[in-house]
Every structure is written in C-alpha cells, then in structure tokens.
Amino acid sequence: MILTFCTWDTKGYDIQCDLHQLTRSYGELECFQSYEMVLDMQKLFKGVTGGLSGLSKEILGAGLNKTRRNSNWEQRPLTQNQKEYAALDAVVLVHIFHEHMRRQAQFGVSEGSRVEWRSHVVSRVSCTRTPLRF
Numbered sequence: 001m002i003l004t005f006c007t008w009d010t011k012g013y014d015i016q017c018d019l020h021q022l023t024r025s026y027g028e029l030e031c032f033q034s035y036e037m038v039l040d041m042q043k044l045f046k047g048v049t050g051g052l053s054g055l056s057k058e059i060l061g062a063g064l065n066k067t068r069r070n071s072n073w074e075q076r077p078l079t080q081n082q083k084e085y086a087a088l089d090a091v092v093l094v095h096i097f098h099e100h101m102r103r104q105a106q107f108g109v110s111e112g113s114r115v116e117w118r119s120h121v122v123s124r125v126s127c128t129r130t131p132l133r134f
Contacts, residue, residue, distance in 0.1 A: 010039070014051070015040045041096065052064060052093075053066055060092070068085035069085060
C-alpha cells in the first residue's frame with residue numbers, strides 16, 4: 001500500500017514490495033522510476049505484529065477486515081469490495097500517523113523516548129524495471 005502525502009512524496013506499509021510491483025508494471029512511466037522522501041510505516045512501528053491490520057488495532061483500536069484482501073486482485077475489473085478495501089488500506093495510514101503524533105503531543109512524550117519518524121524517511125529510492133515475462 002502506497003500513499004502520496006504532503007511533506008514527503010510517498011508513505012506506505014511494507015512499501016518495498018509495492019514499489020517493486022509498480023516499477024515492474026509501469027516502469028516506462030517516469031513517475032515510477034524513482035521515489036523521493038519515502039516513509040515506510042512498517043519500519044517506524046517495527047515492534048507491532050500483525051501487519052497493517054495489527055498496527056491499526058494497536059494505534060486506532062480496530063484492525064482491518066482481511067477477508068477482502070484475500071481475493072483475486074489480478075482479475076479485472078476489481079469488485080466494489082476490493083476497491084473499498086484498497087481505499088481503506090490507504091487512508092488508515094493517514095489516521096495511524098496523525099493519531100500517533102497526537103498522542104505524542106497530548107501526553108508530552110519526552111524527546112528521548114519519542115518515535116522519531118524523520119529517521120525512517122528514505123530520501124530517494126531508484127527503481128530499475130525488470131520486464132514482465134509471459
């Protein structure tokens with residue numbers, strides 16, 4: 001899951017897999033050849049288990065319904081359930097990040113124990129396209 005966002009260009013959870021797939025599928029498009037200011041939320045919250053759903057449950061109090069994820073994403077057109085899942089998968093990252101920042105501000109977390117998201121931002125990721133083989 002990848003989300004483009006204001007302060008940095010790309011935010012996602014376990015984002016390397018998504019970046020690789022986008023490059024394989026759309027590498028001829030310039031926008032998929034490199035990414036700048038990438039934040040991988042999985043690395044930021046590396047102590048939380050259960051993937052994005054586990055992180056959502058930990059931070060927001062509710063996980064994601066993974067039954068929609070386990071469907072055929074290669075088949076087109078996508079079903080309405082798949083589209084809704086993809087949208088939820090993207091927007092939950094925004095809510096997790098904002099809730100995490102709100103908690104740090106509200107509870108006055110000291111500078112030393114604060115989860116420093118800036119240290120998890122990769123300034124540039126260059127991708128090379130491997131042609132799809134049929």
